Each structure stands twice: as structure tokens, then as C-alpha cells.
Amino acid sequence: MAVEFNQEIIDQYLSKQLKGETLDAFNKKMSQDEVFKKEIETQAFIHRGVNKFGEDEMRAKLKKIRAEVLQDKSSEQKKESAAKVVSLGQKKKTRPILRWSMAAAIALAIGASVYIVATNQTMSSQDLYANYYQPYAEDISVRNATAEDIANQASQFYKNKNYESALPLFLKILETEPDNAEVQIATGICQLELGRFEKANQTFSAVVNPLFKEQAQWYLGMNFLKRSDMENAKTILEGIKEGDFKYEKAQEILNKL
Numbered sequence: 001m002a003v004e005f006n007q008e009i010i011d012q013y014l015s016k017q018l019k020g021e022t023l024d025a026f027n028k029k030m031s032q033d034e035v036f037k038k039e040i041e042t043q044a045f046i047h048r049g050v051n052k053f054g055e056d057e058m059r060a061k062l063k064k065i066r067a068e069v070l071q072d073k074s075s076e077q078k079k080e081s082a083a084k085v086v087s088l089g090q091k092k093k094t095r096p097i098l099r100w101s102m103a104a105a106i107a108l109a110i111g112a113s114v115y116i117v118a119t120n121q122t123m124s125s126q127d128l129y130a131n132y133y134q135p136y137a138e139d140i141s142v143r144n145a146t147a148e149d150i151a152n153q154a155s156q157f158y159k160n161k162n163y164e165s166a167l168p169l170f171l172k173i174l175e176t177e178p179d180n181a182e183v184q185i186a187t188g189i190c191q192l193e194l195g196r197f198e199k200a201n202q203t204f205s206a207v208v209n210p211l212f213k214e215q216a217q218w219y220l221g222m223n224f225l226k227r228s229d230m231e232n233a234k235t236i237l238e239g240i241k242e243g244d245f246k247y248e249k250a251q252e253i254l255n256k257l
Contacts, residue, residue: 005029005036014044125228128253133222135161135189136215140182147173154186163190181212188219197227214245221250230257 005026012018013026030037140158142151154169167190173183188203200223207216217236224233234257240250 010040010043013040125225125230125233128256129222129225132249132253133226135193136185136219140186142173142177142180142183144173144176147176151183158186158190161193163193166190167194179209181207181209181216185212185215185219188216188223192219192223192226197223214240217244218246218250221253225253233257 009018009022009026013023018026030040135158140151140155142148150169150173154166154173157163157166157169167187170183170187170190173180174187177183184203184207188200191197191200191203201220204216204220204223207213217240221233221236221240224230224236234254237250237254240247244250
């Protein structure tokens, strides 16, 4: 039986809430139906725009959508002109306007208003991240003397921003010192820098040492900010109390969200 993908289901898909067989069927239709795929891509773009993703992407995508819509209209006009010279005995062939083209027109209208709102914001999430994020810069120490060589090598990679090489070494240290908060934070930074956001989230959240908990919370907030997850970023930053690590910076960010 064919599954009807109404707007409610599409919204669940865009919000990453669609699960199980319905998600499998949705992905299957995306792979088999190019028109449906384009419509979902357009709605996904609008969804990202409403959540204030990059303004440059918004402009570029809207321009592309407009060009495709105009091309479709031109193609339809040519077919209509050709149909006029077909003999009366032939059935006139017409093609309905693609649903995604109508969605694109909506994107043009919605996207323009979203862009105006976004550009009136003081800073986007990515601007805030770029302005306030700095890697953890403290020297990293280990308790186990046998891990010192590994730690020194990892620290050198880390200081040189070679996070790809530093990460497996930090993870090796955590095998023997799983509660080493300095190494945990450095590991989380590597994961953040490499775009492994879920892993970074887990690593920062696992820090329980009270001497480093504040630093871990700050970087957890930066992780959410980098992902443009404004809701969770705000929650984490609001939890940074006066006197805590980066409290003033957290307040500055909150005032610009």
C-alpha cells in the first residue's frame, strides 16, 4: 500500500523526528521520485533558512531556484506553441507544473523575508562561534608515566592544530585514564574541530571533575553553537553562572542570540 506523505510527515522528516518504516518509505520515495526529492530539498532549504542558517547560501539557492522555475516556464511555453501546429486528430500533450516549482515560488517569498530578518540580527550563530570560540590552550598532563610520551606527542599535534593526528592519541590515553578531564576536553576539542559533533557532545558531557566542569560546559555550548542548535546552545550558556569560566563571554553571546 502506498504511503501518503502529507505535510505533517514532511515536517517530521525535516525535524529528524521520522522513524522506522515510515522513514524507510520516505527515503525510498526520495530515491525514486525526482520531483518529490526536489520538493523536499526546497522545503528543507526553507526550514534551514527559518532557523537562520547562512545568508549567503540563502541568496545562492534562491537564485538557482528562480532560474529553474523560469526555465520550466519557458519549456512549458515552447511546448504550448508546438501544440498549436499539431493536427486536430492528435491528442495535445501537456505537462502539469511541477509541485516543487510552486514550492520554489514560496521559497522566494519566504526566503526573502527570512533573509531580511536574518540580516537584521546582530550576528549569526556561525559569526558568534567564529568570534568567541578558541581551542582549549592549557598544557595537558597525565598521571600515568607510561603515557607521558603519548601525551607529549598528542599535545604537539594539538598545538599545531593537527587534530586528526592528535585525536587517536588522546583517545588512547583515555583508555587508561578515563576521568582525566584535561584529556577529555582536548579530545572534545579535536572532535569539534573535525566536525564530529555528537562525539564531542558526549565527551564534554562526560567531564565530572569540578575543576574542569565549567570549561567543559563552555565548550559544550560552543559545540551546539557551531551546529546552529540555538536552543541547546542557549540552555548551556544560561547555565554558566557568574564567576564561572567564560561567564562574561556567555552573557555577550546570549545578548546577541
